[in-house]
Every structure is written in structure tokens, then in C-alpha cells.
Amino acid sequence: MTEWPEVVDNLIKIGLPAIVTGAVTIFGVKYNGKASQDKFLLEHKTKLLEKISDDVDEYFSALNMLYSKVAAIVKVMPHDIEEVVLSKAQINAIKERDKSLVNKWKNRQSSLSKLRLLGAKDSSKKLGLCADLETELRNMLFFDKDYPNYEQICEHRKSSRTHQRKYHESLAKFYEDIAS
Numbered sequence: 001m002t003e004w005p006e007v008v009d010n011l012i013k014i015g016l017p018a019i020v021t022g023a024v025t026i027f028g029v030k031y032n033g034k035a036s037q038d039k040f041l042l043e044h045k046t047k048l049l050e051k052i053s054d055d056v057d058e059y060f061s062a063l064n065m066l067y068s069k070v071a072a073i074v075k076v077m078p079h080d081i082e083e084v085v086l087s088k089a090q091i092n093a094i095k096e097r098d099k100s101l102v103n104k105w106k107n108r109q110s111s112l113s114k115l116r117l118l119g120a121k122d123s124s125k126k127l128g129l130c131a132d133l134e135t136e137l138r139n140m141l142f143f144d145k146d147y148p149n150y151e152q153i154c155e156h157r158k159s160s161r162t163h164q165r166k167y168h169e170s171l172a173k174f175y176e177d178i179a180s
Contacts, residue, residue, distance in 0.1 A: 042178065042179070045118060045178050046175075046178075049118070049171070049174070049175050051114070052115060055107035055110060055111045056107065056111045056127065056167070056171075059104040059108045059111075060130070060164050062097075062100045062103070063130075063134055063160065064157075065101070066094070066100075066101050066137070067137070069093060069094055069097040070094055070137075070147075071154065071157065073090045073094065074149055074150045075150050077150065078149075079149060079150040079151050080150075080151055081149045082149075084147035084148065085147075086147055095142075098141070101134070108131060111127065112124050112127055112131075118174075120170075120171070122170045122174070123167060123170040123171045126170045127167050129163050129166075129167075130160065130163045130167055133159060134160070137160075
């Protein structure tokens, strides 16, 4: 009869600590796996946002160069002239800058897609507004052939830069939010 108390005593001394150790190990592994996954996702999102930022900056640079080319051409004219008439050489110079911008459209579109994937709705909306201003400018220059005077191009460029700044602020806020 003394066997049962010894068995119970050994079970409590050996079995109970083993069960506790096993439970703690399972919870620890589960927590560590989740932490590793979270760390991987954060690193991936950070790299993706850095790529988006680089691509959009290249697009903005090409857009700003187009604004600069148009402004440089019309600056020598009266600033408030009603109808701007450009020479073929001036139009070709603008078209040349426009080609650089068109080559950066893939950067913009890829970035928009990635922003949507990440759930950065505000940033993608603000980048879309920049694209709308670009479309407005290109329509003026290439389809309507209604060339802006210096005051108009400066105002349009100012609006574009304001939207670009708002996009950058939005992206920085999103970056900050995922990091915290």
C-alpha cells in the first residue's frame, strides 16, 4: 500500500514541473514566432515604403522639370499675356521634357499600386491628386494647345508643389504609424 503514495509523490515532484515547463515552452515558441513574423512584416513594409518614396521622387523630379521648361520659355514673354504663342522649337523642347515625365509614369503607377496594397489610402489619394494636376498641365500643353503665360504656369506649379508636399507628409505619417 505504500506504493500509491510514492507514485503520487513522484508524479507531483517530476510530472507537474514537466507539464509546467512544457506549457511555458509552447507559449514562448508561439509568442516568439509571432514576434518574428511581425518583425519581418515591418522590415518588408519599410523597404517597400522606401522604394515607393524613391520612385515617386523620380516622378516628381520629371514633373518639376516639365514645369521648369515651360516656365523658362514663357518667362521672357509678358507675364500676363492673354494668348501665348510658342515656336516649333519651343514646343519640341517641352515635348522632350515631357518624354522624361512619361517614362516615369510606371514609377507613379507602381507606387500607387503598392500604396493601395499597404493600405496607405491617404497617400495614394494625394499622389492621385498630383497625377490629376499633371494631366491638367499636359492637356493644356499638348491637346488644348492653350499654353499658359508665366503667371499661370507659376500658379499651377505652386499648386503642384503643394500637393507634392502633402503627399510626402502623408507618406511620412503612414511610415511613422507602421513603425509604432
